[in-house]
Amino acid sequence: MRRILQSGALRKTVGAFATLGGVAVFVFFMLRALPGDQISASLGTEAAGLTEGQRIALVEYYGIDQSLPVQFFSWIGNLFQGNLGFSIRAQQPVLDLTIAALPVTFQLAVFAIILALGIGVPIGMLSASRAGKARDVLGQALSLLGLSIPAFLLATTLLTYFAVNFGFNPNGLGYKTFFEDPSVNLQQMLLPSLVLGFGISAPIIRTARAAVLEIRGQDFIRTARAKGVSTRTLQFRHILRNALIPIVTITGLQFGYLLGGAVVIEQIFSLPGVGRQVLLGIQQKEFALVQSTVLVIAGIFVIINLLTDLLYRAIDPRVRAE
Amino acid sequence: MTQLKKWSVRPVKAFALISVASLVLAGCAAAEEEEETATPTATEAEAPAAVGGNLVVGLTVDPDTIFPWKATQFQAFRMLENVYDTLTAFDADLNVVPALAESWEVSADGTSITFNLRDNVKFADGSDFDSADVKYSYESIQVEANAAVARSTLGGVVSIETPDADTVVLNLATADVGLLANLTGTNLAIVSSDDTEEELSTATNGTGPFMLESRTAGQNVVLARNPNYWGDPTPLDTVEFRVLPDEAAIAAAMSAGNVQLALFSDPITARTVSGDVTVSTTPQLGYHALMLNSRNGVMTDKNIRLAIQCSIDRQSVLDTALLGEGEVTGPITSPAFRSDPNARPCPERDLAKAAEYLAASGNADGIEIDVMVPQGLYAGEVEIGQAVAAQLADANITMNLDVQESGAYIDRWIAGDFVAAIALNGGRPDPDGMYGRYFPSTGNLNQVAGYSSATMDKLFADGKVESDPAKRKEIYAAVSAELEDNAVWVWLFSGYSYTATSDTMTGFTPMTTGSWQYLRTTGLK
Numbered sequence: 001m002r003r004i005l006q007s008g009a010l011r012k013t014v015g016a017f018a019t020l021g022g023v024a025v026f027v028f029f030m031l032r033a034l035p036g037d038q039i040s041a042s043l044g045t046e047a048a049g050l051t052e053g054q055r056i057a058l059v060e061y062y063g064i065d066q067s068l069p070v071q072f073f074s075w076i077g078n079l080f081q082g083n084l085g086f087s088i089r090a091q092q093p094v095l096d097l098t099i100a101a102l103p104v105t106f107q108l109a110v111f112a113i114i115l116a117l118g119i120g121v122p123i124g125m126l127s128a129s130r131a132g133k134a135r136d137v138l139g140q141a142l143s144l145l146g147l148s149i150p151a152f153l154l155a156t157t158l159l160t161y162f163a164v165n166f167g168f169n170p171n172g173l174g175y176k177t178f179f180e181d182p183s184v185n186l187q188q189m190l191l192p193s194l195v196l197g198f199g200i201s202a203p204i205i206r207t208a209r210a211a212v213l214e215i216r217g218q219d220f221i222r223t224a225r226a227k228g229v230s231t232r233t234l235q236f237r238h239i240l241r242n243a244l245i246p247i248v249t250i251t252g253l254q255f256g257y258l259l260g261g262a263v264v265i266e267q268i269f270s271l272p273g274v275g276r277q278v279l280l281g282i283q284q285k286e287f288a289l290v291q292s293t294v295l296v297i298a299g300i301f302v303i304i305n306l307l308t309d310l311l312y313r314a315i316d317p318r319v320r321a322e
Numbered sequence: 323m324t325q326l327k328k329w330s331v332r333p334v335k336a337f338a339l340i341s342v343a344s345l346v347l348a349g350c351a352a353a354e355e356e357e358e359t360a361t362p363t364a365t366e367a368e369a370p371a372a373v374g375g376n377l378v379v380g381l382t383v384d385p386d387t388i389f390p391w392k393a394t395q396f397q398a399f400r401m402l403e404n405v406y407d408t409l410t411a412f413d414a415d416l417n418v419v420p421a422l423a424e425s426w427e428v429s430a431d432g433t434s435i436t437f438n439l440r441d442n443v444k445f446a447d448g449s450d451f452d453s454a455d456v457k458y459s460y461e462s463i464q465v466e467a468n469a470a471v472a473r474s475t476l477g478g479v480v481s482i483e484t485p486d487a488d489t490v491v492l493n494l495a496t497a498d499v500g501l502l503a504n505l506t507g508t509n510l511a512i513v514s515s516d517d518t519e520e521e522l523s524t525a526t527n528g529t530g531p532f533m534l535e536s537r538t539a540g541q542n543v544v545l546a547r548n549p550n551y552w553g554d555p556t557p558l559d560t561v562e563f564r565v566l567p568d569e570a571a572i573a574a575a576m577s578a579g580n581v582q583l584a585l586f587s588d589p590i591t592a593r594t595v596s597g598d599v600t601v602s603t604t605p606q607l608g609y610h611a612l613m614l615n616s617r618n619g620v621m622t623d624k625n626i627r628l629a630i631q632c633s634i635d636r637q638s639v640l641d642t643a644l645l646g647e648g649e650v651t652g653p654i655t656s657p658a659f660r661s662d663p664n665a666r667p668c669p670e671r672d673l674a675k676a677a678e679y680l681a682a683s684g685n686a687d688g689i690e691i692d693v694m695v696p697q698g699l700y701a702g703e704v705e706i707g708q709a710v711a712a713q714l715a716d717a718n719i720t721m722n723l724d725v726q727e728s729g730a731y732i733d734r735w736i737a738g739d740f741v742a743a744i745a746l747n748g749g750r751p752d753p754d755g756m757y758g759r760y761f762p763s764t765g766n767l768n769q770v771a772g773y774s775s776a777t778m779d780k781l782f783a784d785g786k787v788e789s790d791p792a793k794r795k796e797i798y799a800a801v802s803a804e805l806e807d808n809a810v811w812v813w814l815f816s817g818y819s820y821t822a823t824s825d826t827m828t829g830f831t832p833m834t835t836g837s838w839q840y841l842r843t844t845g846l847k
Binding site: 034035036040041042043044045046047048049050051053054055058061089092097101159160162163164167168171172173174175267268269276277280284285 | 387392394395466523539564570574578579580581728735747759769
């Protein structure tokens with residue numbers, strides 16, 4: 001038994017389920033702690049004119065007439081049967097809505113991460129290669145810009161600038177999936193992934209720079225250099241490879257963050273992803289929609305973390321040995 | 323080494339490929355957009371509307387329901403008023419005109435209204451419209467368990483008769499002069515007696531000019547021309563209500579020519595729209611007010627309420643908070659009954675008089691009040707609160723801003739759980755529809771109004787039954803005076819709405835009610 005518990009894979013699996021359980025409890029009760037309910041969210045101040053009989057009818061209609069424990073366990077029970085709930089507003093199952101929204105966010109996150117890595121890793125390496133010199137200052141300045149320019153500001157500016165000056169506003173055409181219209185879809189993803197990628201490249205630049213600087217000062221690099229290993233081989237095989245672990249860690253974290261946290265960008269660029277789905281659900285107090293979508297996002301986050309761990313093993317033989 | 327090289331080079335290649343492809347595609351798109359939005363020639367600009375075409379309307383959020391009796395959201399109304407009809411309607415000047423009822427007669431004592439229904443009207447599914455549908459609709463709205471929003475409008479209807487297929491008689495407990503105007507609301511839409519709420523929550527079946535073609539949650543709603551519409555067929559083939567969640571995104575889409583019609587609440591964003599677009603400013607019937615709860619705390623003292631009223635320079639608040647985009651108003655904004663903002667105890671700010679009122683209340687040294695302010699409900703809400711607070715400070719009235727998230731604000735507003743509140747309330751073309759719910763002691767919003775009196779009850783009862791327009795005006799002028807003289811609330815100003823229309827659109831008239839009913843006459847050049 002002890003052996004089984006000591007097994008890394010099992011520990012991680014148990015940890016993952018515990019995390020998801022915690023998220024489920026947290027999101028369920030947090031939503032109920034918010035002021036207002038679906039009736040006031042839907043009717044606004046008109047709800048003041050409801051008679052008691054009308055209110056009772058609506059409470060039943062929205063399914064908020066049960067006690068909290070009953071609602072919670074009914075939700076969890078349904079989840080295990082693949083039923084994520086029903087959105088009264090959209091008149092659709094939450095599962096269908098989530099299945100439609102997830103690929104949008106996933107595509108945006110992948111594009112943003114590719115751009116962020118494309119910008120962040122080379123600039124981080126270049127900065128570290130001449131620490132304190134002009135290229136390092138430039139790299140650091142770029143990273144500072146990425147960190148300090150608010151995404152909503154950059155997004156709105158780009159959106160307005162391209163629309164007004166070039167009539168380029170693919171996001172105003174209504175969202176198209178890649179399979180419906182690949183050309184429009186890629187155009188619709190261009191500006192949002194640029195904005196997100198630019199923002200995420202900042203921590204990647206900093207992480208890459210710090211990691212490369214640290215590795216460069218280590219004994220085995222000095223030994224390799226003394227043995228006459230070429231600069232190129234040294235840079236890529238010895239330094240970059242060993243600097244990858246923190247870069248992969250930050251990339252994994254940022255990717256997970258993007259899956260749930262790209263809401264502002266999805267909002268500005270009218271992308272119907274999961275972030276917007278959650279936001280709309282919160283505004284409308286559609287509890288089933290929000291809690292199930294958040295749980296799906298948390299589940300994906302957990303999976304990404306597990307995959308990141310696996311990637312460590314692929315990159316670093318010392319992790320494999322452990 | 324080889325493996326590492328492969329790993330490091332592939333993403334770079336992929337990234338480069340995507341970037342280049344995207345830029346090429348972007349370039350192509352820009353060219354296409356340029357072609358689409360090229361300035362029309364003089365001939366094109368003057369061309370009359372052609373039958374056909376697809377109009378795209380930009381909305382920040384999609385309609386939250388397609389069932390008319392439960393709709394309260396602006397976006398849902400704008401769509402549903404083009405799908406369903408009511409017995410009566412407003413024209414552009416807010417006169418009550420026939421809709422599904424071709425004409426009507428009111429009995430001498432006002433307690434019975436006979437509607438003669440229009441002939442040859444069909445629902446979108448091809449079934450005939452008749453008096454049974456009106457009876458079914460109104461009686462269903464009256465059922466408490468159906469939780470229809472406009473149930474109280476039909477509160478005075480005691481029975482509905484259908485002597486024949488083309489006639490409906492509403493029998494009222496007492497005369498209700500405002501009823502004809504109140505029946506124009508989309509919440510009183512006539513549906514087929516064969517349909518249920520469940521069916522009409524997933525598909526529409528109205529007698530209006532359009533019908534639902536498709537609905538994708540969070541993305542768009544598409545209406546198509548109703549081939550069975552009784553009136554002139556709409557020039558447009560379809561109207562797409564497209565969701566662009568941010569007003570800046572809608573402005574960008576209009577500038578790029580992707581959207582032809584949108585409504586802006588923020589004047590600054592409306593001004594960023596460029597290209598062949600006209601932005602019209604329409605005064606609204608809704609009004610901003612500092613609501614004072616006369617049943618709560620210091621507001622029970624009329625002198626304190628009057629002191630607050632005299633301390634505020636409304637125009638200055640409007641200029642500060644909303645860039646002067648609006649008009650100072652009295653309580654009633656209904657066009658035919660509009661209150662004179664100068665007929666109030668302090669038409670201009672009068673700090674000396676405010677001090678007198680404070681002294682009379684026994685608070686010569688000043689008072690402190692908490693004012694509930696919403697956040698996230700409408701543009702300028704907190705700014706209005708701050709501007710009012712700054713003005714009250716000059717009169718020794720310390721106003722603590724109690725800023726509440728929209729959900730919390732609505733909960734407390736509904737319960738009347740505030741001493742004072744900054745609010746944006748809706749207006750109606752008829753003053754009874756506007757305030758008949760608030761200020762009579764039996765009104766279903768009286769707990770929110772926080773005020774009632776025997777005088778007010780009598781005035782509203784008289785206004786409801788008086789059919790002489792001149793006498794009715796006098797009654798509502800007295801209502802207005804009663805509200806202002808007692809400083810029941812402090813009415814501040816009405817704002818504007820900003821309707822942006824592409825210059826390719828014809829036949830569209832924005833209305834002060836916010837209605838988009840003229841989509842039915844809209845065409846594209």
